[in-house]
Amino acid sequence: MPVYHKSGQIPPKRHTQFRKPDGTLYAEELVSTEGFSSLYSLVYHAYPPTIVKTLGEPYSVEPKIAREKHLKHTSLIGFNIQPEDDYLKSRKPVLVNSDLHISLAAPRKSMTEYFYKNSQADEVIFVHVGSGTLKSGFGNIKFEYGDYLIVPRGTIYQLEFNSEDNRLFIVESFSPIRSPKRYLNQYGQLMEHSPYCERDLKLPENLETHDEKGDFKILIKKQGLIYPYIYGTHPFDFVGWDGFHYPYGFSIHNFEPITGRLHQPPPVHQTFEGHNFVICSFVPRKYDYHPLSIPAPYNHSNVDSDEVLYYVDGDFMSRKSVVKGQITLHPGGIPHGPHPGTVEKSIGKESTEELAVMIDPFKPLMLTEDAIKIEDPNYYKSWASE
Numbered sequence: 396m397p398v399y400h401k402s403g404q405i406p407p408k409r410h411t412q413f414r415k416p417d418g419t420l421y422a423e424e425l426v427s428t429e430g431f432s433s434l435y436s437l438v439y440h441a442y443p444p445t446i447v448k449t450l451g452e453p454y455s456v457e458p459k460i461a462r463e464k465h466l467k468h469t470s471l472i473g474f475n476i477q478p479e480d481d482y483l484k485s486r487k488p489v490l491v492n493s494d495l496h497i498s499l500a501a502p503r504k505s506m507t508e509y510f511y512k513n514s515q516a517d518e519v520i521f522v523h524v525g526s527g528t529l530k531s532g533f534g535n536i537k538f539e540y541g542d543y544l545i546v547p548r549g550t551i552y553q554l555e556f557n558s559e560d561n562r563l564f565i566v567e568s569f570s571p572i573r574s575p576k577r578y579l580n581q582y583g584q585l586m587e588h589s590p591y592c593e594r595d596l597k598l599p600e601n602l603e604t605h606d607e608k609g610d611f612k613i614l615i616k617k618q619g620l621i622y623p624y625i626y627g628t629h630p631f632d633f634v635g636w637d638g639f640h641y642p643y644g645f646s647i648h649n650f651e652p653i654t655g656r657l658h659q660p661p662p663v664h665q666t667f668e669g670h671n672f673v674i675c676s677f678v679p680r681k682y683d684y685h686p687l688s689i690p691a692p693y694n695h696s697n698v699d700s701d702e703v704l705y706y707v708d709g710d711f712m713s714r715k716s717v718v719k720g721q722i723t724l725h726p727g728g729i730p731h732g733p734h735p736g737t738v739e740k741s742i743g744k745e746s747t748e749e750l751a752v753m754i755d756p757f758k759p760l761m762l763t764e765d766a767i768k769i770e771d772p773n774y775y776k777s778w779a780s781e
Contacts, residue, residue: 397434397545397643398593402534402602403635409437426549426640428571434547436638438532441606442628448610451623456616458488458496462762466728470774471766473499473705473720474562480504482554483511483614483621486565489766490703490724492758494671496567497703499720499765503559509612510630512551516567516616519667519674520544521647521752523707523720525561529554532633533641534599541647541707541750542597543666545572547640551613551630562720564705564752570670590651591666597644605629647707647750652680657688664753672700675753679709681746691741694732700755701726709749716777723774724760734777 406413413421422443427435438444471489478501479485485502496516505527526539531552538544546552548571578589585592607629615622645666653663664675682690702725711717725731733741762770 397596397598397639397641399637399639400598400641401635401637402599403439403604403633405437405439405635405637413439415441421634426638428547428640433571434639436533436636436640438636439634440628441604441632441634442608444628444630446627447624448627449625451625453620453622455619456483456486456621457619458491459764460491460761461764461767464759465762466726468726468729468731468775468777469724469762470771471722471724471769472718472771473564473722473769474501474718475769476501476765478503478559478561482506486563487765488763489722489769490760491763492756492760494569494756494758495669495754497722497754497760498565498567499722500561500563500565502554502556502561502563505555506553509614510551510553512549512613512615513546513567514549514615514617516569517548517572517669518544518546519566519568519572520546521564521566521705523562523564525556525558525563527554527556527561529642529644530631531599531642532631533636534602536597536599536642536644538597538644539646543645543647544642545645545667546642547571550642552642566674566754568669568672572667572669572674575665575668575673590653590663591645591649595645595649597646599641599643602633602635603631604634605631607632647676647678647752650676650678652678654681655683656685657683658690658692659683661753661755671758672754672756675755677704677749677751677753679746679748679750682741682744689738689742690744690747691733691738694730696730697725697727699727700757701760702731703754703756703760705752705754707750707752709747709751711747711749711751724762726759731778735779 422440424438482502485500490497529536667674706721
């Protein structure tokens with residue numbers, strides 16, 4: 396949950412005259428969510444954010460569904476997604492439903508020729524490989540391996556990479572991304588039992604006001620289409636802003652695990668939530684300390700939700716032959732659990748170095764054509780052999 400933040404120059408009172416040195420007015424903009432009833436920020440531009448010079452023809456980036464209905468444990472080898480120079484072209488949706496889209500991306504080049512705005516979805520960009528800077532009118536956020544970048548809908552941004560070797564795991568949420576309600580007190584502050592706190596958030600810094608006119612290409616995504624716009628002023632012309640609606644970062648390495656004498660269920664790993672799904676972080680942690688504990692997770696049935704696990708790093712004691720960037724999908728309706736031999740093997744172990752991102756959606760996920768290209772067709776058999 397972002398905290399109140401401000402940067403640059405703002406007037407003492409909102410909706411009042413705020414003038415440039417030459418006496419003309421700065422342009423105020425309210426960026427709000429859920430009408431005017433949820434999080435918002437007030438932004439002050441060097442120029443009105445409405446100066447459109449030309450419009451291009453929209454083109455589709457709608458996911459192509461290959462398997463709409465299925466009941467099969469599935470594994471995708473994520474690093475088999477081939478790198479591409481362009482950031483948007485590199486994004487390949489693999490698992491989708493009406494609440495969220497999950498994509499993999501391996502972009503080589505920074506976004507220098509255009510800016511991007513997702514106008515209907517919050518984006519959670521998990522950085523698996525690579526580092527760089529998320530740039531927006533709100534300021535800059537340095538990112539590196541293990542960072543979640545939360546970009547609220549309507550934010551125009553660019554990604555600048557430090558090298559050509561980048562791997563991203565991206566969630567588009569059609570509802571706002573929030574911290575879990577049980578971590579927050581009635582005033583919205585993260586409580587003492589929360590596995591992270593406000594100090595852990597990476598907030599935008601070093602606001603740079605681009606007081607520029609010209610031709611600025613902004614690609615705007617809405618309802619599965621990209622709309623090419625040419626604006627007459629630089630989109631990062633903020634002279635100041637304040638509020639709660641802005642991009643921020645959080646490192647998975649700053650998630651403090653909740654442990655106990657006996658095996659803790661997956662909700663203790665929850666990091667974010669959207670409507671009808673949660674995002675969890677599995678991080679290095681001590682195992683259970685009951686003298687008869689079994690660290691490996693017990694078999695469990697996904698009655699109400701699918702389960703997606705994206706493997707980042709480390710050794711997973713409940714799985715065999717796990718590789719970095721692998722995605723497993725265990726659909727609701729059938730049980731799953733540790734692979735043969737891993738339960739006994741886990742007894743006596745004191746800790747794990749595993750690192751993973753888990754998503755539990757409460758509507759079934761569909762597989763796209765891009766997912767089928769990287770599927771391990773025999774994964775469902777992996778529980779049958781020692």
